[in-house]
Amino acid sequence: MNELLTSAQMRAIEQAAFDSGQATGLELMERAGQGVIEAMFEALPDLAKAKAKALILCGPGNNGGDGFVIARLLHEMGWQVSCFLYGDPGRLQPDAKANHDRWGEIGAVVPFADWHVRERWGGAVPVEQPPSLIVDSLFGTGLTRPLARDLDEALRNLASCLPEGKAWRVAVDAPSGLCMDSGRPLDPENDGELPSRQDLTVSFHRLKRGHMLGDGPEWCGRVAVADIGLNQPALRAARPALREQLSDMVQLAEPDKRQLRKGGEDYPGAHKYDYGHAVVLSGGPGRTGAARLAARAALRVGAGLVTLAAPAPAMSECASQLTAVMLTRCNGAPDLGTLLEDERLNALCLGPGLGVSAATRDLVLTALGSRRRCVLDADALTAFAERPQALFAHLHSGVVLTPHAGEFARLFPDIWARFIACPEQGPAISKIEAAQEAAARAGCILLFKGQDTVIVEPGGRVVVHAACYERAAPWLATAGAGDVLAGMIAGLMARGFWPVGAAETAAWLHAEAAISFGPGLIAEDLAEELPAVLRASGV
């Protein structure tokens, strides 16, 4: 259940279910409607206490069909329900048409031409009693272009007549207007501002990428996943074509708890060198803090030994601040080369506080030449902004690049430009495709930071760590948080984690430490919170 689907993958699963006789479209639609009802009363308990009046906005496709099921089921529960249709009833698909017609035996369907939103609910005394629930069943995974101007305007009018807090808002599968493959609004006219935020979005079978990426979480509000009875493993096993379509399935990040554990039954007598020796390169005097944060995090995450390698003028500054982290002198690339003659030094972290200079470029190239596992962050990336190819030519599969958006833009300006261009049709390029293209060009693992962190192995796994909903970690937006993440990845690689696994586990632990610490977090707290996080997660 840890998967994020694209709309095309969801359609392929649905088609396989039809072809194999696992379910019919009508059955799935009924379960989808039922699933929304169950999820919304569970997630929004106050809804049951609200005035039981619902407005169901149905669209021209199967998302609209789900809306007619919801209308019927709410009516059966005693709710007063109004159904509005954007689309031509004569052109509905068979399953949506069947549910439209079933609803038609119960109540009216108001066509779009008669919505007159402002006249209904906009006056000082509304002509019609306002609803306590608005269900957005206009578009789901079938959205391919921005909402038509007249519909968009009607929805904005509705949002101003019944603003947030006046009525609960529940979206069926997707907030209409959001591209579910990217989490990006298809809304060039309004700069990505959709007509309204939802209180809850109910997805079917699995979460889609758009629920977790980009602006998706902001517009979805909360998410729930309704089980609509699709047996994906059975369908996958029986149908090679589906297996192929699902082969690039994206996973949500999970920590490798088994590998995180130290000792235990299978390995009780380990020595510190069994957990590796990480080296973090420090900047000069007055710029050592970032590397010290990284080094401390590498040690806390369980590297057996961690050494901070600092230039001579910064040694006393570092020495006064370090205890368990060791210190060695490193005046530049030749010193680093000498240091790395010790083969026990098995993972490196370069970038935090290192400075944007030719000296940094030399250090990076020496580190890469040693073929050690290596994290390149911050200045180690920016130092190559003028000539990224000079970096890419030396990268290898043991390297993790950890750019934030600015660093990504400097190294991959063309990909960045395409990624941020306002999308006019779906599916829009997502952070996943941007990271995949960048990782393929760089030839190493890429962890593209942000609230939605995307980790990509060229030609291999794609993992998303989304710090949203119950895992929101806004306190991570603090100076130095990225340095800590880089140190954690280096520490895990020193312990023997594969680079992509180190990146995934570190991203999870990093956010978990922020969530565990909570308000007031500063970067120093992250490493200190790790013991509690590790204990709480059973490591």
Ligand SMILES: NC(=O)C1=CN([C@@H]2O[C@H](COP(=O)(O)OP(=O)(O)OC[C@H]3O[C@@H](n4cnc5c(N)ncnc54)[C@H](OP(=O)(O)O)[C@@H]3O)[C@@H](O)[C@H]2O)[C@@H](O)CC1
């Ligand atoms: N898959 C499953 O297993 C299940 C799916 N279920 C439900 O079905 C939903 C997907 O249904 P769907 O494919 O009919 O697409 P939907 O989102 O209703 O869009 C309808 C059509 O609108 C059109 N269109 C697009 N953009 C437009 C725009 N801006 N303005 C105007 N028109 C626009 C476009 O057609 P076009 O005009 O491009 O030919 C599109 O095909 C899914 O989200 C879930 O709720 C559940 O019932 C249970 C199981």
Ligand SMILES: Nc1ncnc2c1ncn2[C@@H]1O[C@H](COP(=O)(O)OP(=O)(O)O)[C@@H](O)[C@H]1O
């Ligand atoms: N609002 C947020 N929600 C979740 N994670 C965040 C948020 N803001 C920042 N982060 C995370 O914190 C880290 C910040 O890294 P970075 O931008 O490199 O900061 P710095 O350079 O100050 O260390 C990244 O791992 C990023 O994913």
Ligand SMILES: [K+]
């Ligand atoms: K919808």
